[in-house]
Amino acid sequence: MPSAAVIGELPTRWFNLLNHLPERLPEPRDPEGATPSRIEVMKRIRLKSMLAHDQATEPWIDIPGGVLERYQEIGRPTPLMRARLLERYLDTPARIFVKREDLLPTGSFKLNSSIAQAYYAAQEGVPALVSETGAGQWGHAVAYACRLYDIKNVIFWADVSAKQKKDRGTLIRMLGGVVYPSPSAETEVGRLLRERGTIGSLGTAIGEAIEFAASNSEFRYISGSNHPHVLLHQSVIGLETKRQLEAIGEVPDKLIACVGGGSNLGGFFGAFLPEKMRRGDELHMIAAEADTAPRLTKGEWRYDHADPIGVTPLTKSYTLGRDFPLPETHVGGLRQHNGSPAVGLLRKHGIIEACAYAEKDIFETGRLFLRLEGILAAPESCHALRAVIDHAIEARRCQRKEVIVCCMSGSGMLDLGGYAAFC
Amino acid sequence: MPSAAVIGELPTRWFNLLNHLPERLPEPRDPEGATPSRIEVMKRIRLKSMLAHDQATEPWIDIPGGVLERYQEIGRPTPLMRARLLERYLDTPARIFVKREDLLPTGSFKLNSSIAQAYYAAQEGVPALVSETGAGQWGHAVAYACRLYDIKNVIFWADVSAKQKKDRGTLIRMLGGVVYPSPSAETEVGRLLRERGTIGSLGTAIGEAIEFAASNSEFRYISGSNHPHVLLHQSVIGLETKRQLEAIGEVPDKLIACVGGGSNLGGFFGAFLPEKMRRGDELHMIAAEADTAPRLTKGEWRYDHADPIGVTPLTKSYTLGRDFPLPETHVGGLRQHNGSPAVGLLRKHGIIEACAYAEKDIFETGRLFLRLEGILAAPESCHALRAVIDHAIEARRCQRKEVIVCCMSGSGMLDLGGYAAFC
Numbered sequence: 001m002p003s004a005a006v007i008g009e010l011p012t013r014w015f016n017l018l019n020h021l022p023e024r025l026p027e028p029r030d031p032e033g034a035t036p037s038r039i040e041v042m043k044r045i046r047l048k049s050m051l052a053h054d055q056a057t058e059p060w061i062d063i064p065g066g067v068l069e070r071y072q073e074i075g076r077p078t079p080l081m082r083a084r085l086l087e088r089y090l091d092t093p094a095r096i097f098v099k100r101e102d103l104l105p106t107g108s109f110k111l112n113s114s115i116a117q118a119y120y121a122a123q124e125g126v127p128a129l130v131s132e133t134g135a136g137q138w139g140h141a142v143a144y145a146c147r148l149y150d151i152k153n154v155i156f157w158a159d160v161s162a163k164q165k166k167d168r169g170t171l172i173r174m175l176g177g178v179v180y181p182s183p184s185a186e187t188e189v190g191r192l193l194r195e196r197g198t199i200g201s202l203g204t205a206i207g208e209a210i211e212f213a214a215s216n217s218e219f220r221y222i223s224g225s226n227h228p229h230v231l232l233h234q235s236v237i238g239l240e241t242k243r244q245l246e247a248i249g250e251v252p253d254k255l256i257a258c259v260g261g262g263s264n265l266g267g268f269f270g271a272f273l274p275e276k277m278r279r280g281d282e283l284h285m286i287a288a289e290a291d292t293a294p295r296l297t298k299g300e301w302r303y304d305h306a307d308p309i310g311v312t313p314l315t316k317s318y319t320l321g322r323d324f325p326l327p328e329t330h331v332g333g334l335r336q337h338n339g340s341p342a343v344g345l346l347r348k349h350g351i352i353e354a355c356a357y358a359e360k361d362i363f364e365t366g367r368l369f370l371r372l373e374g375i376l377a378a379p380e381s382c383h384a385l386r387a388v389i390d391h392a393i394e395a396r397r398c399q400r401k402e403v404i405v406c407c408m409s410g411s412g413m414l415d416l417g418g419y420a421a422f423c
Numbered sequence: 424m425p426s427a428a429v430i431g432e433l434p435t436r437w438f439n440l441l442n443h444l445p446e447r448l449p450e451p452r453d454p455e456g457a458t459p460s461r462i463e464v465m466k467r468i469r470l471k472s473m474l475a476h477d478q479a480t481e482p483w484i485d486i487p488g489g490v491l492e493r494y495q496e497i498g499r500p501t502p503l504m505r506a507r508l509l510e511r512y513l514d515t516p517a518r519i520f521v522k523r524e525d526l527l528p529t530g531s532f533k534l535n536s537s538i539a540q541a542y543y544a545a546q547e548g549v550p551a552l553v554s555e556t557g558a559g560q561w562g563h564a565v566a567y568a569c570r571l572y573d574i575k576n577v578i579f580w581a582d583v584s585a586k587q588k589k590d591r592g593t594l595i596r597m598l599g600g601v602v603y604p605s606p607s608a609e610t611e612v613g614r615l616l617r618e619r620g621t622i623g624s625l626g627t628a629i630g631e632a633i634e635f636a637a638s639n640s641e642f643r644y645i646s647g648s649n650h651p652h653v654l655l656h657q658s659v660i661g662l663e664t665k666r667q668l669e670a671i672g673e674v675p676d677k678l679i680a681c682v683g684g685g686s687n688l689g690g691f692f693g694a695f696l697p698e699k700m701r702r703g704d705e706l707h708m709i710a711a712e713a714d715t716a717p718r719l720t721k722g723e724w725r726y727d728h729a730d731p732i733g734v735t736p737l738t739k740s741y742t743l744g745r746d747f748p749l750p751e752t753h754v755g756g757l758r759q760h761n762g763s764p765a766v767g768l769l770r771k772h773g774i775i776e777a778c779a780y781a782e783k784d785i786f787e788t789g790r791l792f793l794r795l796e797g798i799l800a801a802p803e804s805c806h807a808l809r810a811v812i813d814h815a816i817e818a819r820r821c822q823r824k825e826v827i828v829c830c831m832s833g834s835g836m837l838d839l840g841g842y843a844a845f846c
Contacts, residue, residue, distance in 0.1 A: 001433040004495035010424040072427035073507060074797060084496060085571075103526055105797030107836070144797045148508075167590075167839035171799065174790050174846050367597050374497060374528030374567045376594065413530070413836040416590035423597050 005079035005100070006244040010071055013060040015235035017270035017342060018228055020277070022349040025228070025341055026316035029303060038313040045213040045221040049120040053229030061232065063116075070115045070148065074105050076236065080244040080405075085372040087392070094395035095250065096388060097405045099241050099268065106171075108378065108410030109264050110141035110224055113233035117222045118145035128152035128219045130212045132182070132205030134260065135161050135332035135380060136168040137410050138224030143177030154219070156182040156190075156208040159200035161332035168414045180208070187211040189309050198308065201326050202261070202336045207307030225261025226306065226340045234267020237407060242271050245405065252283060253402035254391055257409070258383040259287040259296060259354070260333045262340030264409040269352065276351060285352040286391070287343070288383035290334040290362075292327050295320055296347050296354035304338050317344035329359050330418030333380035333410075357386050363422035365389060366412060378410035379418055428502035428523070429667040433494060436483040438658035440693035440765060441651055443700070445772040448651070448764055449739035452726060461736040468636040468644040472543040476652030484655065486539075493538045493571065497528050499659065503667040503828075508795040510815070517818035518673065519811060520828045522664050522691065529594075531801065531833030532687050533564035533647055536656035540645045541568035551575035551642045553635045555605070555628030557683065558584050558755035558803060559591040560833050561647030566600030577642070579605040579613075579631040582623035584755035591837045603631070610634040612732050621731060624749050625684070625759045630730030648684025649729065649763045657690020660830060665694050668828065675706060676825035677814055680832070681806040682710040682719060682777070683756045685763030687832040692775065699774060708775040709814070710766070711806035713757040713785075715750050718743055719770050719777035727761050740767035752782050753841030756803035756833075780809050786845035788812060789835060801833035802841055 018025060030037050043051060053061070063071070083096040101109035121129055129151055133139030139155040146153040155172065159181040162169060172179055180186050182205040183193035189207040198204060206223075213221035224230060245252060255272060257265040269276075269285050276283050287296055299318035306312040308322045319338035326335050346352045357365075362382035369385050370376050377385055384406045395402050412419065441448060453460050466474060476484070486494070506519040524532035544552055552574055556562030562578040569576040578595065582604040585592060595602055603609050605628035606616035612630040621627060629646075636644035647653060668675055678695060680688040692699075692708050699706050710719055722741035729735040731745045742761035749758050769775045780788075785805035792808050793799050800808055807829045818825050835842065 001435050001491060001495070003430055003433060003498075003500055005498060007426055007430055010426060012424050068424060072424070075426075075428060075502065075504070077426055079498065081498070111797070147794050167836075167843075170839045170843045170846075171793070174793055174842065176794070370594070370597055371570050371599070374534070411836075413590075413834075414839075416593045416837075419597065420590075420593045423593075 005081045006248055007079055008077055008240065008243050008247055010068065010076050011236055011239040012068060013062050014232045015239055015271045016056055016059055016061060016232055017235065017266060017273055018056065019059050020273035021342060021345050022351065023345065025345065028313040028315050031310065031314055038311065041214055042313060045210065047117065047120055047124055047126065047220050047222065049124060050117065050222065050229045053232050054227055064119060067116050067119050071236065074111055075103060077240040078103055080241055083373055086369065089372050090389065090392045090396065092392040092396040093399055093401045094392040095403050096392060099237060099405065099407045101237060102377065102408050102411035106140045106144050107413060108137040108141065109234065109237060110138045111145065112236055112267065113224060113230045113263065114141035114145035116233040118149045118151055121151055121220060122149040126220045129222050130154040130209045130219045131222045131224060132156045132202060132209040133224065134158050134202035134335055136165050137333060139177065139179065140168055140172055143172045143175035147175050154178045154180065154212065156180050156184065156205035158182055158202055158205050158332055160328050164330060164417050165414055182208050184208060189311060192309060199328060203307045203322065207309045207311045210311050225263040228342060230263045231266035231270060231340065231342060234263045235270045237264065237267040238269060238271035241268065241405060250403050252405045254284045254286060254404045256286045256288065256384050256387045256404065256406040258334060258380045259289050259339065259343065260336055260380060262343035264407055266340060266343055268407040286387050287352050287354045288387040289354060289356045290329065290331045290383065291356040291358050292329055293320065293335050293337065294356045295339050297356045301344065301348055306338055315341050317341045318347060330415065331359060331379045334383065355387055357383050360422060362386050363419060366419065367423045376412035377408055378412045379415055381409045428504045429671055430502055431500055431663065431666050431670055433491065433499050434659055434662040435491060436485050437655045438662055438694045439479055439482055439484060439655055440658065440689060440696055441479065442482050443696035444765060444768050445774065446768065448768065451736035451738050454733065454737055461734065464637055465736060468633065470540065470543055470547055470549065470643050470645065472547060473540065473652045476655050477650055487542060490539050490542050494659065497534055498526060500663040501526055503664055506796055509792065512795050513812065513815045513819060515815040515819040516822055516824045517815040518826050519815060522660060522828065522830045524660060525800065525831050525834035529563045529567050530836060531560040531564065532657065532660060533561045534568065535659055535690065536647060536653045536686065537564035537568035539656040541572045541574055544574055544643060545572040549643045552645050553577040553632045553642045554645045554647060555579045555625060555632040556647065557581050557625035557758055559588050560756060562600065562602065563591055563595055566595045566598035570598050577601045577635060579603050579607065579628035581605055581625055581628050581755055583751050587753060587840050588837055605631050607631060612734060615732060622751060626730045626745065630732045630734045633734050648686040651765060653686045654689035654693060654763065654765055657686045658693045660687065660690040661692060661694035664691065664828060673826050675828045677707045677709060677827045679709045679711065679807050679810045679827065679829040681757060681803045682712050682762065682766065683759055683803060685766035687830055689763060689766055691830040709810050710775050710777045711810040712777060712779045713752065713754045713806065714779040714781050715752055716743065716758050716760065717779045718762050720779045724767060724771055729761055738764050740764045741770060753838065754782060754802045757806065778810055780806050783845060785809050786842060789842065790846045799835035800831055801835045802838055804832045
């Protein structure tokens with residue numbers, strides 16, 4: 001008897017979505033009279049190969065053999081699962097498919113890029129990496145990837161989330177990662193933010209990680225979201241899903257992903273962009289965000305810093321403003337005031353649609369999905385599941401046999417504190 | 424590029440290992456002058472279909488369509504993964520394969536039987552089930568399976584483990600399960616054990632669950648290990664593994680599993696018993712137990728109760744005695760004074776070999792496996808991994824290209840409290 005999940009083959013090339021954007025990606029800028037130039041600093045502290053990936057014009061980039069081997073080892077391709085019990089519960093004619101990135105060893109899609117970046121760092125002879133993390137999924141993935149290539153690593157982790165997820169901290173430490181809850185006393189930026197009484201966020205951690213790299217010459221700074229190179233690495237999600245759907249003769253009507261920095265969304269939707277151009281309104285791409293950080297639904301399309309102090313270059317995307325008060329929630333992965341310029345551009349041109357959900361509602365969705373499918377989704381991924389449910393109910397109302405495909409970006413097994421507070 | 428993991432097809436029949444034991448399974452007995460008869464009580468409180476499975480003489484039993492559908496839905500067949508990074512680290516010529524039961528939705532192999540038992544309970548029109556759990560993996564799996572079939576459920580959970588694993592408790596409650604830490608005040612047995620100052624174990628929970636079923640007529644008692652019917656359901660593990668190895672042309676030299684009640688071991692080894700009879704010493708079957716509950720390595724082959732008070736029938740297996748002091752450890756799944764008669768019989772006849780490991784050592788193994796493969800194993804499964812490592816090192820010493828296959832019975836994502844204490 002065949003398995004219900006579709007597996008298929010591993011892609012050997014990454015897909016470059018930069019060639020498929022409706023207009024040229026707005027270039028980063030320096031703030032007026034910036035000293036030092038934020039752009040020059042970033043060039044100095046980032047990996048050369050990542051700067052190159054950000055500028056790549058090729059439509060496809062070969063995945064190096066060493067990275068492919070690791071992708072195989074961690075369990076790629078991840079299964080595409082049909083969520084029949086959810087369909088039955090909703091009594092919907094829609095067919096619902098879930099891309100199971102939560103099954104990867106660290107419990108999220110983040111490994112797809114951390115492995116690539118650690119691999120290239122090793123190729124460049126870089127001995128140490130520093131990065132930031134929101135919910136901790138990226139930090140966990142960085143710690144494992146760095147362990148694989150024997151690279152020292154430091155992670156600035158939004159304090160709010162670090163406190164909520166002690167078990168994730170245990171894992172990062174067991175893997176050899178060094179964690180500083182942000183804002184920390186380790187950097188000027190951190191000390192300044194602590195004086196202001198700022199509670200941590202992904203943005204505060206970004207600012208600290210950049211300063212740390214700029215003042216510790218053995219370190220390079222890497223990022224787990226937002227940038228074109230991260231969307232490039234994450235394209236394996238969409239490429240696999242596309243092949244898996246083709247293998248079972250399904251044509252997607254709706255693709256759904258949650259959106260924080262934008263890398264699971266960009267990685268998932270990217271490979272479908274040529275099809276979207278061809279099929280227009282026959283294929284919907286839907287971004288689900290947190291209503292406490294509603295960039296795509298309520299933000300402005302303009303230049304802004306990615307951190308509250310302004311140590312990052314200005315990038316153009318949807319922003320709530322770098323002083324926007326992000327309340328303490330259990331959705332650390334979406335808790336950001338701006339996001340990926342590429343994803344923003346897709347939103348601006350109406351290629352992707354956006355919706356926002358309340359924390360209470362997404363935990364209720366997570367509980368429902370657990371009770372039906374037995375699987376606990378990360379709070380971030382629950383946003384995507386919530387949008388799936390809304391669309392499946394709408395499909396029932398219209399008696400439309402549509403195919404809804406969603407990216408389950410991560411597992412909620414390390415988020416049970418959050419669930420306990422809401423369920 | 425093909426995936427590194429082997430998937431293959433789902434078996435449609437369970438394998439009955441009772442036909443392949445070296446002698447007839449010793450029948451359960453009542454203690455001298457027992458009133459009521461323990462055996463009669465068990466007949467009254469257990470599911471009719473499970474009593475039938477325990478006595479089955481057919482070599483194979485068809486898996487009902489409803490159970491097969493659920494097996495597909497939860498992600499069976501589970502992947503058989505090659506642990507190349509572990510091989511490389513150990514510099515061993517051995518090829519190491521890991522059967523990934525940890526990838527199932529509740530994070531362990533226990534679903535294979537809980538789904539079957541809840542399915543049959545629903546067929547029999549039973550509205551409520553009660554059971555015991557040690558580490559909580561079975562309780563979690565029962566809560567989910569009962570949710571699938573809308574069956575009320577109560578779980579007596581060894582107090583030691585319930586305290587260690589609050590997050591697992593949150594999951595069970597979210598699924599609708601009712602948990603009583605054992606010994607509890609809910610039963611005579613529990614109250615008696617509390618007076619004696621007994622700390623909880625799987626055995627105390629068994630005694631309470633049986634009393635609860637005997638005195639609440641709407642409930643039936645189910646068990647997640649030890650009994651032939653559980654080994655029958657768990658045979659999917661071995662059947663899948665056998666096919667997966669055949670698909671890649673590998674012939675196993677050593678099969679390794681941890682042993683508590685004996686159901687992941689029995690389920691994994693069972694389908695290989697005919698091959699073992701044929702190949703003799705060319706195929707080794709190795710059971711890894713906790714040195715704090717060393718039944719197969721230090722126990723006596725004799726009749727004993729499975730609970731400390733003596734409410735269970737006497738069964739013949741290796742036992743440490745029902746008063747054996749089981750210290751408080753983080754290895755709740757192996758924390759038992761006796762075990763499965765079928766597994767005991769295999770041990771008695773030298774068909775399986777046994778080894779025992781200290782808690783400190785198995786957590787060290789878990790940390791090593793995490794650092795290499797990125798995967799966190801349940802402390803119970805770490806016993807099997809530890810035996811894998813010992814044999815792979817021995818293979819290096821002898822330069823023997825053997826094939827070692829181990830069952831990863833569960834994930835350690837809900838055991839990070841234990842890891843934090845040791846790593």
